[in-house]
Amino acid sequence: MSTISKDSLKTSLLQLECHFTWTLTKEDIGLETLEETILDHIKFVEECNITDYNILSYVCHLKNSNEEAxxxxxxxxxxxQKHHPGEIARRSLVTWxxxxxxxxxxxxxKEAQTYVSKVENSCKKLSSTVHGKIQLPEIYAEKGWALLRFxxxxxxxxxxxxxxxxxxxxxNPDFTAGYAIAMFRLVSFTEMSDEEMRPCLEALKQAVELNPNNTTLLALLALKLQQIKQGNEGERYIEEGLQKTPDFPLFLRYAASFYRKKGEIGKAMSILKRALALTPNSVVVHHQLGLCYKFKILQLKKERYPPQEEVDNLMQLAIFHLKTVIHKKPVYFTAYCDxxxxxxxxxxxxxxEEIFQRVLQINDIPCDDKQEIYFSYGNFQHFQMKSDSKAIEYYIEGLKIEKDSYRRKRCIEVVExxxxxxxxxxxxxxxDFGRLGFVHKLNGRKQEAIECYEKATALDPNNxxxxxxxxELQLSISC
Structure with a gap:
């Protein structure tokens, strides 16, 4: 193929709406884990798996397995062809x-050009679009599901x-489900009031109404109800889900999370062990089991004479599960803290110390994970190593990240x-005076911040x- 026509082909390829043009990067996800997750979804969800096979194809490509792709x-x-025989062109654009x-x-x-032409010709018939860009709701949804996976x-x-x-x-049931799940994921990483969470709850309720057999949505709704202190209503949804899909691993994970948060650790662990038997490679199940064992250790340590052998056994189990998570999904950053x-x-x-240093040295960690890491390491220095100076240093790093979260608030409270x-x-x-001035400034206490910076400047006039x-503070008060 000549250079000119190859460049022309590349230009056409970049116009296509598919996984290769949606900037989904492998650095943001553990490829092995994602592949296992998708294969599990195909195995346990008896629905049309077009989306799963498309994203699995992209993952295979990222793993240099183009034939498998x-x-x-x-x-x-x-x-x-099976599920949409009357809309093959419309439904095939992403696949092509x-x-x-x-x-x-x-x-x-030559084959690449054949598929580019198939997309372009179909787009012309479906709309007035000349190239492979076309605004179809199915394509938006497929992109949405792919983004959620990454x-x-x-x-x-x-x-x-x-x-x-x-x-x-x-x-549309599929679109409402995707929207509700995206909303759930977003509010899970943001500090919100009950009122701010209402749009997410409404989205989940609508999705449940339109997808009555989707127990994943039931579980997500239950978890949000639990979060706003409506746990009894939430538990009814969990029990309904356990009746409908007692062997669906994704639902079981959420059900276990519900009972762990409720404090029923035994019930949570029983559900997780069932899920692990069905999906032995699930990093989420391993992570949750690790957290359950940690909870049990903390309970035992509250006793006057904790049974050391039992504590040691639980410790080994927790370590095993959390090490499994990190090994299988190195970008599961909070597992390092756990x-x-x-x-x-x-x-x-x-x-x-070794595991904290390992995660502290990783670059390009998302802000909320980084806050969690700094907070956890600050706690380790404060409570275990009895080094307040190092603890302050890392709490400060956590609050410097300007993303509102529970962890940032805790960093501010503790460091102050x-x-x-x-x-x-x-x-x-x-x-210390400079840092306290910085904390007061963050909290909007300008006069106290000024007093601290005055003392800091008196002690270090060349800073x-x-x-x-x-x-800057004096100017903001005088204006």
Whole structure:
């Protein structure tokens, strides 16, 4: 193929709406884990699996298995023919786009061009669009489901995709389910009042109404009701789900989470063990089991004479499950904190330090995960290592990340308390006054911030940061 026509093909490929043009990067997800998750979904969900096969094809490509990628696209085509025989062109646009890209990467340019032409010709018939860009609700939805699979960084974009799809078909069960799940994921990572959570609850209720047999949606609704102190109503949904799908792993994971949060650890563990038997490689199940064992350890340690052998056994089980999570999904960053906390509980401080350092040195961690890491490591330094200076340093790092969250609030509260204690005991240096000034400034207490920066400047008159912060605060008050 000539360079000119190859460049022309690449230009056409970039116009297609498919997984290859949706900027889904493998760095944001554990590929092995994602592949296992999709295969489990195909195995346990008796619905049309076009979306699953398409994304599985893309994952195979990312793993350099293009032949396997093609086989999954063939399965997507079979599903389209079976479930949508009257809309084959409309439903195949994403699949054909993926075909074109995979053939391109295999340097089979003629076949790639064939699929580009199929997409372009279909788009012309379906609308006035000349290239492979076409605004169909099914494509928005497929993109939304793909974005949800690739982690929290993509949840807002996923919600937007489902919103666009719903504008065309407001009562489409698949679109409402996707939108509700995206909303659930988003509010799970944001500090919100009950009132702010209402749109998510309404979306879940509508999705449950339109998808009465989807027990995943039942479980998500139950978890949100539990969060706003309506746990009894939520539990009715969980029990209904257990009756309808007692062997559906995704539902079981959420049901276990519900009972763990309720404090019924035995029931949660029983459900998780059932889920693990069905999906032995599920990192979420392993993670939840690790948290359950941690909870049991904490309960035993409250006893006057905790049975050491039982504590040690639970410790080993918790470590096993959390190590499994990290091994299978290295980007599951909060699991590092959980493992570090388990080591700390067992007074295995060197191992705790090692695991915290490992996660602290990873680049490109999402903001909320980074806050969690700094907060956990600050706690480790404060409570286990008895180093308030190091604890303050890492709490400060957590609150510097300007994303409102429960962890950031806790960082602010704890660091303020520790700095005040240090200063009251006459141990405060310029750095401590500067940090306390910064905390007061964050909390909107400008006069107290000014007083702290004045003391910091008096102790370290050449520090430009203190001088500038003080001048800025004084100016903001005088204006």
């Amino acid at each position: 093609l086989r999954n696209l063939q399965k997507a085509e079979e599903a389209i 786009g993926n075909y074109a890209w995979i053939y391109y990467h295999m340097q089979r340019y 982690g929290k960084k993509y949840f807002e974009s996923a919600k937007n995709c489902f919103e666009k799809a719903l504008k065309s078909e407001p009562n 493992l570090g906390n388990i080591y700390a509980l067992g007074e295995r401080y060197e191992e705790a 308390k520790l700095l005040k204690q240090k200063i009251e005991h006459g141990l405060g240096h310029a750095t 430009e940061d203190y001088v500038n912060a003080l001048a």
